[in-house]
Amino acid sequence: MNNNSTIIFFAKVVGFSFLIGPLIALFSGNVVTDWQRVLLSGVSGAMIGSGCVLLEYFAFSNRSIRWLREIPLIMVVGLRAIAYSIIIVGGLVLPSLLFLGTRLWLDPDFFFSFWVSIGVATGLSMSGELFQLLGKEAALAVFTGRYRRPRIEQRIIMFADLTGSTALAEKLGDLRFHELLGDVAYDLEKPIVTTGGETHRYVGDAIIITWSMDKAENFERCLLCAKAMVQALEDKASGYIARYGQSMRMRIAIHCGPVAAGEIGAWKKEISLLGDTMNTTARIESAARRFESDIVVSDAIRRELPNELKSRFVGLPDFAAHGKKDALRLWAL
Template sequence: MAFYKCVTYDPGTGGFFYIVPHDLSFSFFLFVNIIGPSVGGFIAGSLLVLRLIEGLRNKSYWYYILVNFLFFFSFVLVLNLVVPFIFYYREEIINANRPLEKAIELLLLNPYAIRNVVSWMIIGWLTMQGLKIYEKYTPSTLTSLLLGRYHRPHEVQRIFMFLDLSNSTSIAEKLGHMRFFALLKDFFSDMTDPILNSQGEIYQYVGDEIVISWPLRKSVIKNANYISCFFRIEKSIFKKGEYYLQEYGLLPVFKAAVHTGHVVVGEMGVIKREIVYSGDILNTTARMMEQCNIQNQKLIISEDIAGMIPEEKRKKYNLQPLGTMALRGKMNEVGLYGVEKKKEQL
């Protein structure tokens, strides 16, 4: 931005020339252009991500755009009034016969000031679109899309968790379709942060079920995020218990199954392209979900997942062997474990 601001168009010659504004040295001008955006970016980014995005999740896209545009415009305008006044025009404005008129001329109507506001508004717009893309795709998925890794299907090993709302049919009958949909929306929204904090990636929503996946990174395995994620979600829902009871007359209860294996991943579709995972592991995990009701377990993991849990993390959980059983539609038997968090860890 500092270099860009030093390029000026001369209508007389019809060409561009390079000059540092305000008769400053380029080093000082560069310093100002580092300090202003750094401080402003930290404040604006914090407000945007921690406040605005959270509050606008359930609003329409156009409302989201309008509020963020007004926020960016106001913030950029204030920043471009304060920084130039402090570093460039303070003495000139203070010593002017009509300080207010001089301030308006230099800080608002000056072509340099207008270009500065327009430049940062473009950056603000790109930031808003980037955040929407971030909500659609995780950073790793977005990077892979940009690099074209999904153009050709390839095999990867991942961990999958299938998690769904218990007794959803009876709840839907009790609440009706509209309120049940609102319940699911709140339910999935409240588990988003626990999933992200566990390095999980939301693969898809299927009715009252959510599918979460993890790559086999060292940090994921070391922290047993595929297990802790479930209990983080449980804690998040419990904290909102009063809200759910007041709004829906119930506290959501859910169950989950976790398994790992190789899947094929690639882009699917022409008009509405999606990144799709395909493989036997997905069918197996879905069948494991059925065992939660049969075995009266809220979280079931496969033998492969149990073997991945580090010893220091295993101490936090009670793993109950459920035996080796044949799952519906499968010829091979799969060893299953029920998982509970130890009371001292609650």
């Protein structure tokens, strides 16, 4: 998220939590009859909600904290439960103690409010984990049943993969190379999220990212994402050299068109994107490798861009892609 998005999200959480506080008090059997009680319940909810969000933002969802990425998930869950408990107890007790002098922990209904709050916070946390695992768009689609039956969607597709990764994998070994890919994915996360991209899948050393074609600005956003991804790896070059012995570079191909989107699998589900658009994007990535270009787009992408952006592209020789009847007209940024 960029700074503005983060602030807006935080404000929404605080507002939502402020409203939830009086509802929990109502369900616990405490009929809220005056504005003072309503306000205190709201302040409690806001303190709990904001505390949990800050905890997630600066700690549990902060992938720059390497040791949190390396310990078992059960330990992360345990640490989160302890931290949530401390925040919730503070949020329930402090407002009443400071403003009314009431020792709320002596109230018979205190533990009901505590466990309800723990349940709400844990549910939101697990939803966040699910969103991180599947991606926000895919998670919402699974819950709503959007892709229970395949459907045709108009998508911008980006294939981005590391250059020279095969030799590097042999040099580092499987475990170290896997660690490298984790670091690269972390460094590329901000450009993807900031430009509204959806990470569809990691395939070895490649990332597939999509945007909807419904919004005209997404054509410019996908280019901003591509340039920011390349720049992100350049900015981190010294760190990669120190840790893995060389800097990282990406090769990026972008195309657009119809794709068949739908759920695949029974016990383990995923949203699959199929069709000629996906295959063509893979061919464009091969062309980028042949022409030694960092960012290559199809003519279909360039046509949708503003004129000032079109002028920044250089035409490449027509590329006769395997399995394609007509040669591809491509452009390098």
